[in-house]
Amino acid sequence: MDRFDTKVQYLKYSVLKEVARHAWDDTLWESIVDIPKDIVPGRTPTMRCCVYKERAILAERVKLATGGDKRNPNVIEVIDIACDDCPAGGYEITNACRGCLAHRCMDACKKGAITLDHNQKAHIDKSKCVECGMCAKVCPYSAIINSKRPCQNSCKVKAISMSEEKAAKIDNDKCIACGACVYQCPFGAISDKSFILNVIDIIKKSCGNEKYKVYAVVAPSIAGQFSYVTPGKVIAGIKKLGFFSIVEAALGADMVALNEAKELAEKGFLTSSCCPAFVKYIETQFPTLKANISSNLSPMATIAKYIKSTDPTAKIIFIGPCTAKKAEFQKKEVRPYIDSVITFEELQALFDSKDIDLKSLEDEVLDNASYYGRIFARSGGLSDAVRQGLVENGITDFEYKPVVCDGIEQCRMALLKAAKNIPDGNFIEGMACISGCIGGAGCLTHGEKNRRDVDKYGMEAYEKTITDALSVLPGADKQ
Amino acid sequence: MVKVTVCIGSSCHLKGSRQLVERFQYLIKENKKDEQIELAGAFCMGKCASDGVSVTVDGDYFAVKPENADDFFRKQVLVRVGK
Numbered sequence: 001m002d003r004f005d006t007k008v009q010y011l012k013y014s015v016l017k018e019v020a021r022h023a024w025d026d027t028l029w030e031s032i033v034d035i036p037k038d039i040v041p042g043r044t045p046t047m048r049c050c051v052y053k054e055r056a057i058l059a060e061r062v063k064l065a066t067g068g069d070k071r072n073p074n075v076i077e078v079i080d081i082a083c084d085d086c087p088a089g090g091y092e093i094t095n096a097c098r099g100c101l102a103h104r105c106m107d108a109c110k111k112g113a114i115t116l117d118h119n120q121k122a123h124i125d126k127s128k129c130v131e132c133g134m135c136a137k138v139c140p141y142s143a144i145i146n147s148k149r150p151c152q153n154s155c156k157v158k159a160i161s162m163s164e165e166k167a168a169k170i171d172n173d174k175c176i177a178c179g180a181c182v183y184q185c186p187f188g189a190i191s192d193k194s195f196i197l198n199v200i201d202i203i204k205k206s207c208g209n210e211k212y213k214v215y216a217v218v219a220p221s222i223a224g225q226f227s228y229v230t231p232g233k234v235i236a237g238i239k240k241l242g243f244f245s246i247v248e249a250a251l252g253a254d255m256v257a258l259n260e261a262k263e264l265a266e267k268g269f270l271t272s273s274c275c276p277a278f279v280k281y282i283e284t285q286f287p288t289l290k291a292n293i294s295s296n297l298s299p300m301a302t303i304a305k306y307i308k309s310t311d312p313t314a315k316i317i318f319i320g321p322c323t324a325k326k327a328e329f330q331k332k333e334v335r336p337y338i339d340s341v342i343t344f345e346e347l348q349a350l351f352d353s354k355d356i357d358l359k360s361l362e363d364e365v366l367d368n369a370s371y372y373g374r375i376f377a378r379s380g381g382l383s384d385a386v387r388q389g390l391v392e393n394g395i396t397d398f399e400y401k402p403v404v405c406d407g408i409e410q411c412r413m414a415l416l417k418a419a420k421n422i423p424d425g426n427f428i429e430g431m432a433c434i435s436g437c438i439g440g441a442g443c444l445t446h447g448e449k450n451r452r453d454v455d456k457y458g459m460e461a462y463e464k465t466i467t468d469a470l471s472v473l474p475g476a477d478k479q
Numbered sequence: 480m481v482k483v484t485v486c487i488g489s490s491c492h493l494k495g496s497r498q499l500v501e502r503f504q505y506l507i508k509e510n511k512k513d514e515q516i517e518l519a520g521a522f523c524m525g526k527c528a529s530d531g532v533s534v535t536v537d538g539d540y541f542a543v544k545p546e547n548a549d550d551f552f553r554k555q556v557l558v559r560v561g562k
Binding site: 215235244245246248290307310311359364365366462463468471472473474 | 493494501504521525544
């Protein structure tokens with residue numbers, strides 16, 4: 001449990017692990033209905049009203065772990081029966097209201113929505129309230145709270161509303177699959193679909209990498225994850241799962257940084273294309289800016305394309321922090337290069353489904369990329385890398401003004417300005433998750449420490465410049 | 480066409496794949512063999528423990544240290560050109 005931030009993640013992991021364990025053993029279909037009872041045995045409920053509801057929800061989690069609802073194109077799904085129908089009443093006055101004399105709340109409310117009863121206690125007239133929150137700000141007793149659903153609160157692109165049954169509902173056209181709601185829902189009622197079964201199938205059918213070779217492309221945000229062991233042991237663990245070789249997605253990031261710098265200097269204004277959630281946000285909400293999206297594939301797809309140029313029958317699985325990558329790899333321009341996507345959360349479940357004890361493994365190395373490719377994992381890193389890309393391309397007559405957008409709300413502000421032709425700079429680095437990829441919903445742990453870990457991991461790279469990291473790639477210039 | 484494939488997986492990278500690739504690229508140009516020698520990369524050849532960077536020449540395996548690049552190129556690669 002201490003390997004995760006929350007008990008919700010742990011529960012999801014437990015389901016993934018059981019599903020994977022049976023899949024390796026080829027016993028999944030005969031035991032699939034027993035998995036909920038294996039996870040919640042006995043008669044005493046620990047999470048919900050009764051064990052039967054717990055098991056019913058677990059059955060839904062098993063469905064998600066095996067690929068989810070095939071009719072729903074979104075990789076993020078609501079488990080209706082797990083949704084607790086949280087109150088969503090907006091600003092409300094609680095018992096902490098003392099009926100004071102000052103009534104700052106009344107003065108602060110410009111809409112006249114606050115009235116007082118015979119005990120001088122405040123009440124909000126919901127027909128007048130505009131949910132501005134001024135009353136809550138000024139109350140000296142903090143007696144006014146905003147009851148907003150955590151999912152709706154986390155979804156800054158406003159894709160979540162309430163269904164007629166009061167459960168959360170996702171608007172697939174607006175959803176960017178960033179997974180913020182997945183991480184924030186305290187009941188675990190929203191989840192990303194899992195492709196672990198495809199991954200297990202790909203590994204098994206390779207017959208020990210004889211029929212074809214299975215490569216893992218690992219995101220640089222892995223620094224800071226699995227912190228209970230050395231990174232070398234995680235790499236050894238991935239090999240032990242049956243992967244032939246592990247390559248850093250950060251090497252793809254190096255390639256992107258160099259090309260993106262060139263493209264920026266040519267076009268004069270660009271938005272980044274690494275974060276699939278940010279790209280979908282532009283495509284759906286700011287279609288006029290579509291032409292400004294960098295024409296580079298994401299680092300994941302870029303390195304996978306190169307690997308397939310060296311080994312055309314290769315199967316490539318991306319392992320990262322990101323739920324939106326699960327949508328990205330299904331796009332027609334990425335599909336030829338990436339065969340499946342899993343998260344760090346799912347990687348942990350795969351390790352444990354095979355009883356791989358990471359601590360007991362000999363360290364292996366992972367070293368392909370430069371410092372700059374590696375720091376893509378955190379907010380600001382991509383902008384630093386493009387700056388370096390300009391230098392290494394010998395472009396000196398271009399005044400570089402990056403706008404670092406940390407989280408989708410900052411992205412929105414920058415895009416609104418760009419759409420009105422008053423951008424704050426000439427390169428918009430858009431990361432949907434706060435802190436960048438290290439804030440991704442598929443991370444095991446989140447926190448300030450992860451940023452330091454990424455920087456440290458960057459400094460440890462064998463190659464110090466982008467050009468050096470790329471000059472090991474014969475033929476990369478012909479890509 | 481002689482195909483020289485250099486392992487650029489992590490282990491070999493740390494043993495000097497880049498130096499080797501850069502040297503081979505230089506030697507191919509210097510000997511004007513661009514048309515006869517193709518240089519390629521591979522992410523791992525499964526021989527991470529070998530003493531040197533894994534290299535194959537038309538499928539034959541060698542472990543090459545970057546400091547021996549010139550010697551190797553002359554003895555194992557150039558001799559195959561034109562055969």
